[in-house]
Amino acid sequence: DLLDQLLEAEQLKIGDRADETFSQLKGNTLVLIFSIVICAVVGLTLVFMVNRNVRRGLHEVVHMADEIASKNLLVPDMEYLEHDEIGRLSSSMNRMKWNLQSMMEQIMNTSSLLADESRKLIGFTSYVGKGSREISVTMQQLSERSKDQADTSSQLVLRMEHFTQR
Secondary structure: OHHHHHHHHHHHHHHHHHHHHHHHHHHHHHHHHHHHHHHHHHHHHHHHHHHHHHHHHHHHHHHHHHHHHOOOOOOOOOOOOOOOHHHHHHHHHHHHHHHHHHHHHHHHHHHHHHHHHHHHHHHHHHHHHHHHHHHHHHHHHHHHHHHHHHHHHHHHHHHHHHHHHO
């Protein structure tokens, strides 16, 4: 009978320990689930923040590209302080804008110079045209005088022939 009592006491201890282990397992499972939920919330929050930061930077780059495409080179430079891909892209966009502005200034300077030289050429052409007209008038006058002189010489020859025949 003592053996049955000992066996029954041990079985009760084993049952108590099993219940204790099961309740610890439930507690650990709850802690694990709670930790997973916390990690998921923190992870999603970080992903959302990074996504928002990247989208904001890309939005600024796209806005600058749209402004340059619509021929607005007075769009302000991008100020993106990170050294990631968006930072490199923004500095490339700034350099592209500066190069386009420089090219436009060179084209405007060249156009102005060309306009000035064209005005000078038009003035010279006008001057040369006036000189050509004066030369033409002078040549016509010389031609008329030569004809008159030839007519006079012909008449003189006829008179001389007429005089020599008498």
